[in-house]
Amino acid sequence: xxxQHTMLWMWLLLASVLIFFFLNLLLGSVHIPPGSVWNVLxxxxxxxxxxxxxxMKSRVPQALTAIVAGAGLAVSGLLMQTVFRNPLAGPSxxxxxxxxxxxxxxxxxxxxxxxxxxxxxLGFVGEIALTIGATVGALSVMAVIxxxxxxxxxxxxxxxxxxxxxxxxxxVIGVLKFFSVEEDIRAYVIWGLGSFARVSGGQMALFAxxxxxxxxxxxxxxxxxxxxxxxxxxxRNLGLNIKRxxxxxxxYSGILTAIVTAYCGPVMFLGLxxxxxxxxxxxxxxxxxxxxxxxxxxASLALVCNLIAxxxxxxxxxxxxxxxxxxxxxxxxxxxxxxxxxxxxE
Amino acid sequence: MTMKTVTIDIDDLSIxxxxxxxxxxxAAHIRATIRSGELxxxxxxxxxxxxxxxxxxxxxxxxLEGSIRILGRELSAYTDRQLARIVGVVLTEKCDIRNMFxxxxxxxxxxxxxxxxxxxxxxxxRVVERAIELVKIEHLAGRMIQTLSDGERQKVMIAKALAxxxxxxxxxxxxxxxxxxxxxxxxxxxxxxxxxxxKTIFMSTHDLELALQIxxxxxxxxxxxxxxxxxxEDLSLNGSLGHFFARKGILFDKETxxxxxxxxxxHQLRLDGCGQKYQMVRKALQRNGILAxxxxxxxxxxxxxxxxxxxYIVHPPAEPPFRVEDIESLLxxxxxxxxxxxxxxx
Numbered sequence: 001x002x003x004q005h006t007m008l009w010m011w012l013l014l015a016s017v018l019i020f021f022f023l024n025l026l027l028g029s030v031h032i033p034p035g036s037v038w039n040v041l042x043x044x045x046x047x048x049x050x051x052x053x054x055x056m057k058s059r060v061p062q063a064l065t066a067i068v069a070g071a072g073l074a075v076s077g078l079l080m081q082t083v084f085r086n087p088l089a090g091p092s093x094x095x096x097x098x099x100x101x102x103x104x105x106x107x108x109x110x111x112x113x114x115x116x117x118x119x120x121x122l123g124f125v126g127e128i129a130l131t132i133g134a135t136v137g138a139l140s141v142m143a144v145i146x147x148x149x150x151x152x153x154x155x156x157x158x159x160x161x162x163x164x165x166x167x168x169x170x171x172v173i174g175v176l177k178f179f180s181v182e183e184d185i186r187a188y189v190i191w192g193l194g195s196f197a198r199v200s201g202g203q204m205a206l207f208a209x210x211x212x213x214x215x216x217x218x219x220x221x222x223x224x225x226x227x228x229x230x231x232x233x234x235x236r237n238l239g240l241n242i243k244r245x246x247x248x249x250x251x252y253s254g255i256l257t258a259i260v261t262a263y264c265g266p267v268m269f270l271g272l273x274x275x276x277x278x279x280x281x282x283x284x285x286x287x288x289x290x291x292x293x294x295x296x297x298x299a300s301l302a303l304v305c306n307l308i309a310x311x312x313x314x315x316x317x318x319x320x321x322x323x324x325x326x327x328x329x330x331x332x333x334x335x336x337x338x339x340x341x342x343x344x345x346e
Numbered sequence: 347m348t349m350k351t352v353t354i355d356i357d358d359l360s361i362x363x364x365x366x367x368x369x370x371x372x373a374a375h376i377r378a379t380i381r382s383g384e385l386x387x388x389x390x391x392x393x394x395x396x397x398x399x400x401x402x403x404x405x406x407x408x409x410l411e412g413s414i415r416i417l418g419r420e421l422s423a424y425t426d427r428q429l430a431r432i433v434g435v436v437l438t439e440k441c442d443i444r445n446m447f448x449x450x451x452x453x454x455x456x457x458x459x460x461x462x463x464x465x466x467x468x469x470x471x472r473v474v475e476r477a478i479e480l481v482k483i484e485h486l487a488g489r490m491i492q493t494l495s496d497g498e499r500q501k502v503m504i505a506k507a508l509a510x511x512x513x514x515x516x517x518x519x520x521x522x523x524x525x526x527x528x529x530x531x532x533x534x535x536x537x538x539x540x541x542x543x544x545k546t547i548f549m550s551t552h553d554l555e556l557a558l559q560i561x562x563x564x565x566x567x568x569x570x571x572x573x574x575x576x577x578x579e580d581l582s583l584n585g586s587l588g589h590f591f592a593r594k595g596i597l598f599d600k601e602t603x604x605x606x607x608x609x610x611x612x613h614q615l616r617l618d619g620c621g622q623k624y625q626m627v628r629k630a631l632q633r634n635g636i637l638a639x640x641x642x643x644x645x646x647x648x649x650x651x652x653x654x655x656x657x658y659i660v661h662p663p664a665e666p667p668f669r670v671e672d673i674e675s676l677l678x679x680x681x682x683x684x685x686x687x688x689x690x691x692x
Contacts, residue, residue, distance in 0.1 A: 223464040227457055229446070233437045234503075237404065238457045238510070239430030285446045288463060 006282060006289055013296035017067065020303035024063035028310055030054055058197075061204040062306060065263065066196040068211035070270055070302025072260045074294040075218050077271030078278075079253040082225045082287070083246060084155045090272035091257035094145050094162030094250075096138050097268075098169035100261035101192060103137020104130055105173045108188045109180040127203065130191065131262045138258030141165055142251065149246050193319030194265035196306050207263045214256060218291055221249055225287040268321050270305075273328040274298045280335035301328065353514060353546040354380040354403070359412035361395060361402045371410060372398045378565065378575045380548055382513065385533075385540045387557040388550040389590075390567030396550040397438075399567070400518050403548070404435050416514065430458035434507035436517040441491070441503065448494070448502050449487045452477055455509030477508035480539060497528040504535070508543070517549035521556070529553055533560045555604060558587075566590045579603060611637040613687040615680075619650030627658065630673050631680070637690065644688040648676070662686060 025037050032051055039045040040055045073091055080089040091097065107129050145162055152158050177185055199207055224245045227235040232242050260267065278293035279285070305327055309318040356378050362371040372395035380386050390396050401407045403414060405421055414421040416432060424432065434455070443451065455477070456470045466474065478487055481501050486494065494502065500520055507515045520536070521529040533556050540547045540562070551557050557564060558578040566574040566586060574586045581587045588598035597608040614637040617628055627650050631638040638648075645663035658676050661667045663686050670676045680687075 223457065223460075223462065226454060226464055229443050230451075230454060231437075231439055231441055233406065233435065233439055234441065234506075236406065236426070237430065237433065237435045238454065239427045240457075241426055279445060283445055285443055286450065 006284075009281065010292060010296065013293065013300060016300045017296055017303065020300055020307065021063050021067065024066070024303055024307055025055060025059045027307060028054070028059060057201055061199060061201055062197050062310075063303060064208055065199045065204055066302040066306040067299040068208050068215075069196060069260045069264045069267060070274075070298040070300070070305075071215060071295045072211055072256045072298070073267060073271040073302075074274035074278075074298025075215065075291065076253040076256040076260075077273075078275040078287075078290055078294045079218070079221065079225065079249050080271070081275050082228055083249045083253075084159055085228075085231075086155065086159060087276070088272070089159065090269075091253065091260075092166075092266065092268060092271065093159065094254070095141050095164075095166035095169060096145070096162075096254050096257045097261050097266040098166040099141025100134040100138035100258060101266060102141075102169040102173055103133035103135070104191055105176050105188055106137070107133030108191070109176045109184050111184075127198075127200065131203070134262035135258055137169075138254070138261055141169070142254035142258060145254065146247060146251050149250055150243055191265050194267040194321040194324075196264055196302070196320060197310075198265070199263050203263070207259070210259055211256075214252075214259070215295065217252065218295075221252065222287045222291055224249065225291075226285075229285055264320070266321070267302075267324060269324040269328050270298055270302060273324075273332045274301060276332050277301075277335055280338065350381045350383045350544075352379045353382045353417055354548070355413075355415040356403075357413045357415075359402075359414060360410040361398050362410050363398075363407070364410065369410070373567065373569075373572065374411075376412070376573050378573055380546055380563070382546045383540055383544040384546070384562035385537045385560065386546075386548045386563040386565065387561035388548065388565045388567060389552075389554060389557055390550075392552075394567050394569055396567055397518055400435075400516050400548075400550055404433055404516050405429055427458065430510070430512075432512050433514045433516060434510040434512040436500070436503045436507050436515070436520055438518045438522060440496075441499065444490070444492045446491050447487075448483070448489050448491060449474065449478070451491055451502060452505045452509050455506035458510065473511060474509050477505040480508055480542070481505040481535065496523045497525070497532070500524065500532065501535075504539075508539070512545075514546045514548070517547070519550050519552065521551050521553050529556060533557070537561075554591075558582075558604060609633060609635065611635055611690050613684070613689055614638065614642045614644060615687060616640065616642045616644045616647035617650065618647060619652065621652050623650045623653060623658075627673060627676065630677060634677065634681070636680070636687065642688075646683065646687055648680075 022037075025041070026032070026034055032054065036047050036051055037055060040047050040052055076091040077089075080091060080093065081087060111129070144165060145158070148161050149158050152161070177188070224240060227238055227240045228245060228249075230238070235245070236242050257271070274294050274297050275290065277297050278290050281297075282289050282293055284290065301324075305320055305323040308327065309320050309323045356376055359376040360371055360374040361376070362369065362373070364370075376399070388396050388399065398407070402409050403421070405424070408422075416424070452474050453466050453470070456466055456473065457464060460466060460470060478484055481504055483498070483501050483505060486498055486502065491499065491502070504517070504520070517536070521532050524532060533553070536547050536549065537560050539545065561578060563575060564578050564581055566581065568574070568590060571590070574581065574590070576586070578587070582598070582603045591598060591605065597606050599606050609632045611632070612635045615631065617624060617631070617638040617640055619627070627648065628638050647661045649659040649661065651658065657669045657671050658673070659667050659669050660676065660679055662683050670679055
């Protein structure tokens with residue numbers, strides 16, 4: 001792809017993020033005319049308190065959550081796919097999501113059984129407990145993976161160990177479920193479906209801030225990632241410290257996944273699909289292009305999924321996880337098919 | 347003419363692998379030097395430690411004992427970054443990058459010199475262009491890596507190593523997987539490069555014949571003898587080469603300095619004639635276990651004539667002579683009369 005085309009597509013993607021953001025504010029179960037949305041956003045005119053609340057307390061946080069979560073997962077997926085040189089790698093593959101799930105399972109299921117309080121009734125405190133549980137779970141799995149990555153040579157070995165940790169976590173969750181009351185299990189299952197709507201105002205600000213600080217850090221890894229493409233031998237010969245590079249890329253990607261999962265639940269698929277979409281769209285392996293592209297496509301796609309999940313008729317009942325897969329899978333298959341064709345014709 | 351100086355000085359080097367509970371020495375007490383402006387070929391059977399030696403010299407794995415001085419300084423005293431400007435490598439591992447232009451990949455060879463984003467400056471671009479020119483792959487520059495053949499890929503990796511602007515280039519079996527003309531081309535390219543750029547080029551290979559014809563220096567690596575070094579001619583004269591490959595079925599022809607297959611003869615036959623046709627008939631008969639030349643005394647003989655006349659005249663002992671058109675029919679006729687051939691030692 002030519003340079004001008006690349007720039008053009010970047011602008012288009014940025015525009016699509018903005019458009020879908022406004023559509024997210026506009027569309028929902030309650031009809032609000034565009035004019036009112038505009039007025040609320042810029043604090044113009046007199047809109048009713050209800051309208052204000054719907055927009056500022058529900059739709060804006062949700063849309064912003066979708067943007068940062070989508071971007072975070074996409075970047076995390078891109079990093080994983082490059083460092084493992086495996087197109088099937090994604091944020092969830094190393095068991096980091098499972099770690100988060102395990103953390104949440106401990107919090108939800110044990111609080112009910114041991115503390116005698118159903119967490120689902122605790123409200124704000126419960127929310128924070130969940131976030132902390134997920135973060136701790138995800139980060140501890142990540143620590144294990146990072147430790148292993150420094151002592152294991154093959155990428156495939158590391159991937160398999162990650163998958164095994166995932167299974168272990170699932171097994172423990174299964175045992176926990178067995179000893180839990182039905183109400184708590186239900187709360188856990190709902191958390192597991194993923195949602196951009198759960199994050200409330202105050203927490204949303206914290207989440208967005210963390211991500212706004214974290215995401216630009218990805219730029220520090222661009223040169224490293226491009227070198228990793230060449231394979232360990234060549235990368236090392238070009239002066240890259242492979243151990244350190246792996247440590248940085250895996251921990252950074254793991255932290256992104258951990259935080260997003262903590263706030264939104266294990267949102268599947270975006271992290272796996274978006275890097276493929278950006279490669280298909282830009283026909284390049286250069287991370288100077290792929291990084292911003294994945295970030296924008298991830299944000300945009302997450303907004304679209306959130307929009308669909310909230311479409312009139314579903315009333316927010318559709319879990320984000322189903323939507324991401326329903327929307328994403330066909331797109332990825334289409335992109336891969338097109339890629340094959342263009343390769344054969346060369 | 348630039349000076350050929352010693353760039354690598356190896357003294358009492360032991361190479362191999364160490365683990366927690368074992369220590370495997372692959373080769374010990376290696377003593378040798380490599381000069382700039384020369385193509386040095388490392389020859390040896392599979393499993394004798396050629397790759398281990400190359401990996402040790404490239405600092406991919408630590409040496410066990412002894413010293414490796416590169417440009418007058420101990421190898422282990424260099425940092426990764428410094429080494430990236432001193433040694434460039436071409437590995438056997440196939441680089442399976444997709445969606446990257448040849449030019450981009452060669453540009454990655456500039457990584458030790460580029461800044462934070464890995465952007466190429468105008469000077470960097472000039473170096474890349476020069477590398478492309480030296481390897482003569484201008485026609486490939488705009489192609490994607492995945493569309494290249496093995497030989498083309500290998501050349502691209504050599505161009506990458508040239509773009510790295512290192513005084514030393516190590517290549518691990520760069521001629522493997524190539525068809526014969528490409529092997530010759532590759533070796534000649536490396537030889538020419540060593541002369542035009544005054545770089546130290548050190549490669550391992552299994553292509554004995556080519557190495558003996560093209561290399562300036564040859565290293566023979568053997569489990570029993572260790573490493574023997576010298577010009578192919580010296581090694582040929584002092585018997586090292588003959589000794590090195592002393593195996594049943596291979597003969598080292600001291601006159602040509604090349605190897606030939608040692609045929610076992612059961613019969614002999616007189617061959618009259620001279621020139622190319624004589625040589626060819628002789629070769630064909632010898633392959634079939636019949637020692638044939640003009641010094642043999644036998645009742646059965648063959649006249650090859652010269653290039654001006656077509657066909658060959660067969661003189662069987664009890665029949666009138668007859669003419670055959672080509673060597674294929676000649677062999678059939680001789681085979682039919684094998685009983686009347688003179689046996690060896692009769």
